[in-house]
Amino acid sequence: MLRLEDLLLARGDFLLGASVSIPRGARVAILGPSGAGKSTLLDAIGGFLAPDHGRILWEGRDITAVPPADRPVAMIFQDNNLFPHLTVARNVGLGLRPNGRLDAADRARVLGALADVGLDGMAERRPADLSGGQQSRVALARVGLQDRPILLLDEAFAALGPAMKREMIALVTRFCDARDLTLLMVTHDPEDARRLDGDIMVVADGGVSAPAPARATLADPPASLAAYLAG
Structure with missing residues (x-):
């Protein structure tokens, strides 16, 4: 299990708090308005941003201070970071x-x-x-x-056309299921969350919601997600 325990990320006037648990092997789409802290949350999990408070634990091990290269985490950015x-x-x-x-x-x-x-x-x-x-x-x-058992995707497929994006989400789903990876995928598109067919976490108003089934959540969204989807 990946656990964010009383996590606080502060940068100037920006504050983001998170206390959530994500089961091993979960597929989680992270939705929320621009600037809410979705990428910031992934940066903290990946070790690129030190939290101001709280802990990040994987399978009970505190990895909060572990350098990125030594974490059980792999990350793909939108530009794919290819040389x-x-x-x-x-x-x-x-x-x-x-x-x-x-x-x-x-x-x-x-x-x-x-x-x-x-x-x-x-x-x-x-x-x-x-x-x-x-x-x-x-x-x-x-x-x-x-x-590495945790895969983070920071809008990795945002630049792709609709058909290619569908194909990549299907490939990532098979890829993660075959390896029992825990997947967290930042996206602006609720259709991505539907296709991933796992859970949703909403980053909004300075907080992070607990993972909830994507299809049920999109069918009856909480207020923070409903406001985002209507925007």
């Missing part, structure tokens, strides 16, 4: 070896990871040679090799 001068294989290989030095066994794992996300035969291409959806698949293959 344009590296091949697809070398970008994915960074999930195994941050120094980029891959042996034969590592290269075999990289090719297997690419095949898992539908990029068989594209190992020697550069990111600029790929579509947006293919670049997202490269980022997904890389986090798969990191072998």
Whole structure:
């Protein structure tokens, strides 16, 4: 279980508090208005932002002060964080070896990871040679090799067209289910939450709601979500 225990994030006039528990293997869409703190929440879980109060626990272990590289967390941003001068294989290989030095066994794992996300035969291409959806698949293959139980997506598919976004959400769902990953996905689109078909957390008015089933929540939204959906 991922637990945010009396967490407080403060930056100037901005305050965000969270006390929620997220079961292992959950798929959670995080919705809320712009500026409410959705990405800030992911940054804290990922270790890129130190909380002003409270703790972050994974399976009972306090990871609040653990550096990002040592956390049980992998993260994909909207730009996929790919290095344009590296091949697809070398970008994915960074999930195994941050120094980029891959042996034969590592290269075999990289090719297997690419095949898992539908990029068989594209190992020697550069990111600029790929579509947006293919670049997202490269980022997904890389986090798969990191072998971390929590996956954070910060509007990772926001730039994709509707059909490609549907395809990527379906792929991520299968990917996480096969590995028993806990998924937190920031999105502005309630349809993404429906397709993810897990839970919703709403970030609004300085707080974070507990995970609740997405379909039921969207059918009868609480006031904070209803205001956002109507905006």
